[in-house]
Amino acid sequence: MANDKGRQHSEKGSQRMKQGAGESAFVDNLDARIARKQDQHSQKFDTQEDDVQEEKQEDRAGTAVAETSDKDQGARKLGWVDQRELFDGRQEEEFYPEIDLKQFKRERRSRSRLAMVSSSMTGRSGSRSMFGSKRRGTSFSNPNSPVADTDVIGSTPIDAEERTTIFELIDKRNLCVGAVIVLIVILAVTIPLVIFLGNTERFFATPASREQFQTALSSVTDQSTFAITKSPQSLALDWLMLKDPERLRLESENLVQRYCLMVLFFEAGGSGWDFEGESWIGGAPECEWEFVTCINNKVTRIEAVGKSVSGTLPSEVGGLSDLNVFDLSDNQISGSIPESIYEMTRLERLELNNNELVGTISEQIGQLSNLNNLELFDNDLSGSVPSSISNLKKMVILDFGFNLFEGEILDYLMVMTDLESLVLKENSMDGTIPDGIGGLSDLGRLSLEGNDFSGSLPSVIGGLTKLSILDLRHNVLNFTIPTEVGNLLLLDILLFDTNSFSGMIPTEIGMMGELVFIHIESNQLSGPIPTSFGQLSKVQHIFASNNLLTGTVPSVLGMLPSLRAINLVDNRLEGSIPSELCTLPLEGFFVDCFLVVVVVVIAVTVKNGIEADFI
Numbered sequence: 001m002a003n004d005k006g007r008q009h010s011e012k013g014s015q016r017m018k019q020g021a022g023e024s025a026f027v028d029n030l031d032a033r034i035a036r037k038q039d040q041h042s043q044k045f046d047t048q049e050d051d052v053q054e055e056k057q058e059d060r061a062g063t064a065v066a067e068t069s070d071k072d073q074g075a076r077k078l079g080w081v082d083q084r085e086l087f088d089g090r091q092e093e094e095f096y097p098e099i100d101l102k103q104f105k106r107e108r109r110s111r112s113r114l115a116m117v118s119s120s121m122t123g124r125s126g127s128r129s130m131f132g133s134k135r136r137g138t139s140f141s142n143p144n145s146p147v148a149d150t151d152v153i154g155s156t157p158i159d160a161e162e163r164t165t166i167f168e169l170i171d172k173r174n175l176c177v178g179a180v181i182v183l184i185v186i187l188a189v190t191i192p193l194v195i196f197l198g199n200t201e202r203f204f205a206t207p208a209s210r211e212q213f214q215t216a217l218s219s220v221t222d223q224s225t226f227a228i229t230k231s232p233q234s235l236a237l238d239w240l241m242l243k244d245p246e247r248l249r250l251e252s253e254n255l256v257q258r259y260c261l262m263v264l265f266f267e268a269g270g271s272g273w274d275f276e277g278e279s280w281i282g283g284a285p286e287c288e289w290e291f292v293t294c295i296n297n298k299v300t301r302i303e304a305v306g307k308s309v310s311g312t313l314p315s316e317v318g319g320l321s322d323l324n325v326f327d328l329s330d331n332q333i334s335g336s337i338p339e340s341i342y343e344m345t346r347l348e349r350l351e352l353n354n355n356e357l358v359g360t361i362s363e364q365i366g367q368l369s370n371l372n373n374l375e376l377f378d379n380d381l382s383g384s385v386p387s388s389i390s391n392l393k394k395m396v397i398l399d400f401g402f403n404l405f406e407g408e409i410l411d412y413l414m415v416m417t418d419l420e421s422l423v424l425k426e427n428s429m430d431g432t433i434p435d436g437i438g439g440l441s442d443l444g445r446l447s448l449e450g451n452d453f454s455g456s457l458p459s460v461i462g463g464l465t466k467l468s469i470l471d472l473r474h475n476v477l478n479f480t481i482p483t484e485v486g487n488l489l490l491l492d493i494l495l496f497d498t499n500s501f502s503g504m505i506p507t508e509i510g511m512m513g514e515l516v517f518i519h520i521e522s523n524q525l526s527g528p529i530p531t532s533f534g535q536l537s538k539v540q541h542i543f544a545s546n547n548l549l550t551g552t553v554p555s556v557l558g559m560l561p562s563l564r565a566i567n568l569v570d571n572r573l574e575g576s577i578p579s580e581l582c583t584l585p586l587e588g589f590f591v592d593c594f595l596v597v598v599v600v601v602i603a604v605t606v607k608n609g610i611e612a613d614f615i
Contacts, residue, residue, distance in 0.1 A: 278290070499523050
């Protein structure tokens with residue numbers, strides 16, 4: 001009896017153990033399904049069809065587990081719970097209160113990330129990762145759980161070596177990400193620091209006093225000038241100290257040149273200049289200012305042609321010691337040329353044409369030994385041309401036209417052997433044309449119009465074979481026109497009108513095949529019109545009125561293809577007008593060719609000349 005009871009107790013214990021083992025397997029299986037449901041919730045893009053397929057798969061897996069062991073009896077004793085009900089939050093807590101859902105979700109996220117990393121790193125093909133199916137889940141983290149290191153279905157266990165490899169890859173990735181972040185932080189700190197240290201003087205410099213600035217600028221401005229309120233110098237200094245964004249220090253290399261430019265701005269009415277961009281007072285670096293050109297941060301050119309520059313030129317312009325070109329032509333600048341300009345020894349071009357400058361040219365101009373272009377025409381400069389100008393051996397263009405200069409052309413001008421253009425027109429100069437002019441072999445333009453030069457035209461003029469313009473109008477030159485003028489084969493314009501030339505027109509002029517304009521009117525020329533004029537195929541104007549020319553009008557003039565105007569009035573010509581002239585489109589010929597014969601006959605018999613037929 002006792003043995004029967006013991007056997008019954010033993011069988012009941014064995015049944016309870018089997019029941020407990022079945023319950024444990026069932027709970028573990030439920031853990032996996034709960035994790036899988038949580039993962040399904042996080043994948044919002046999964047379709048309903050996938051959910052149905054997975055439910056079927058889970059049912060088959062659950063059935064297989066229930067049938068594999070007698071332990072399933074315990075699960076059936078507990079009653080099969082509907083799968084959809086298991087994932088209701090209320091029932092989860094009701095049936096499995098011992099599960100910490102928050103801890104479970106953290107574990108699920110951790111294993112999900114581990115699964116994604118391992119899937120991308122191991123390069124496994126197909127839709128399944130190393131954790132099993134395409135839709136990965138995870139069981140509750142339980143070291144004693146039989147499914148702790150497998151996927152949901154349990155088909156692909158993760159061994160220790162694979163886990164180690166995965167975590168090494170994760171560590172490497174995190175290391176790379178960390179290195180990039182550190183590099184970005186270093187750059188974000190270093191770049192502003194470098195900029196800051198490069199401009200330390202702007203942040204830590206002790207502001208200099210006005211007196212210190214005045215002392216630093218004393219090389220270009222007299223100290224007493226700063227005491228004058230609202231003077232251009234005071235305005236420039238105030239701007240540098242108070243308004244200039246550059247905030248230059250006393251030791252700044254460009255302090256003087258920036259100051260000199262601002263004095264020019266205030267002295268020459270900079271507020272009214274025709275800027276196309278930003279005004280100088282905008283505060284940009286001076287090498288970026290309009291009209292200014294720099295080389296190696298040194299101002300080398302100032303060119304403001306026709307930009308409404310007015311006022312006067314300040315002496316501070318001379319402080320721009322690196323200036324090569326200074327061109328303020330076609331403006332309204334008044335006053336005299338400051339002496340400081342003659343100290344700019346690097347100056348190569350000085351062009352102040354068409355302004356209102358007065359005064360004289362200083363003897364100090366001889367210091368500008370690099371000057372090759374000096375243009376001061378159309379001003380009111382007076383006095384004589386200084387003899388020191390002979391030091392300017394590099395001179396190429398010298399233009400003093402339309403001024404009030406007096407005196408003679410001395411031989412010191414003749415030493416400028418590189419001279420290509422000499423213009424002294426419309427002044428009050430006198431004397432003779434020196435023979436030394438023949439040494440200017442590169443001369444292309446000689447303009448002495450509107451002076452009081454007298455005497456003869458030197459025969460050496462024929463040696464200037466590069467001449468294209470020879471303008472001697474409105475002087476008192478006399479004697480004959482030298483025959484050597486025929487050597488000027490490149491001459492385009494010959495202007496000898498309004499002088500006192502006498503004698504015959506040289507026939508050699510007919511050899512000057514490039515001639516376009518011949519003006520020899522208002523002289524005392526006599527004799528016939530040379531028939532060699534018929535060779536001037538490019539000539540457009542022949543003006544020889546108001547002379548003592550005799551004979552007839554050569555018919556060869558009617559064969560000049562380019563002729564547009566001819567003026568032969570007030571001479572002693574006779575005969576008829578050649579019919580060949582009637583075939584040319586003459587702009588200056590206005591008498592009907594049919595009536596010309598009658599008019600000419602009357603003119604010859606009554607007036608002894610041809611007067612009314614040509615302009």
